[in-house]
Amino acid sequence: MKYNDGPFDLVDDLAERTNGIAINKSENGTFELANTRAFRQMIFSKSYRLPTPTPHHPPMVAPPPPLTATFWTSFWKNKIPHNARNVWWRLLINKLPSGLHLHSIIPDMVEPLCRVCGTDLETSQHLLFSCPKKLEVWQAALSRYMEERTWTADYICSLFFPDPDPVKPLHDIPIFILIGTILASIWRYHHAFVRENQAFEPRTVLAAVDLAITQVCAQLAEKKRQSEEREPPPPVELPLVENNFPT
Template structure:
């Protein structure tokens, strides 16, 4: 079963939508924050008879949001190729560490805001 979405306040959403990033990026981040990315894990919880849990790209692991976006080994190969082809520095561990750090910081900020609201 997919975890319930974190409690996000109206203030959070107001600041979220004011960020100057492309609409497509907003959409992906919004779906990630409310656990509604169309990953195999999420879709299987809605329609289990029609959707497999395994990653459709590599078939080796559960397709949760993180794997859907960036941790599938075959997708990482493609990302690496794209960055190398464009002559950009790409270090997988650095990118994953940065993404994990951002997710951790967002979760900490949400927990802090929630604790302030609980008082």
């Protein structure tokens, strides 16, 4: 006959083992010492562990030239059209949404080829300058509003970076305003092509460039007129009067 000796004095073996489970390699990296945040993160990572995506490295592109603090100061102070400044800034830091850049982020959704010409990789330079249809717009516009020279895609791109070769705009249009106005028009029609599937026709874009530059010239002329009106008139020199009275 067996007798009941009463409850056994058992050690809480499960609690000891649980408290000793390591969460990480820090000093507070066990269940007993860890905070609630570390506990939640460990449980979530165990329960909802997702497969680690394979890193996708973009093709090598030429790094942008070094940009000094002096250049950035002049860039933000110069008169650049507002609708072109952001695009210009993204070109300088190599963060334009070109096909090549987007393909490096979402390769299953965006192809690296140019979406306008469909033949070359759409780098930042190709996106704005080297694409045949966009280069046609640049060459026609610059031939109308700048001194005559050979306009290559590389040379046009260099105008947006530090220390370009000196050029002389016509009609007294500041160089930053001129190339910024052309850039803004090309960018607007590029997005109309990508988002709304509108054809990128160089003649249509060039007409928009001409209209925008005409408006810029009118605004510059009006500002000059207002500035001249605010200036005080030059002093009038009165003729000397001879005193004929006897002293």
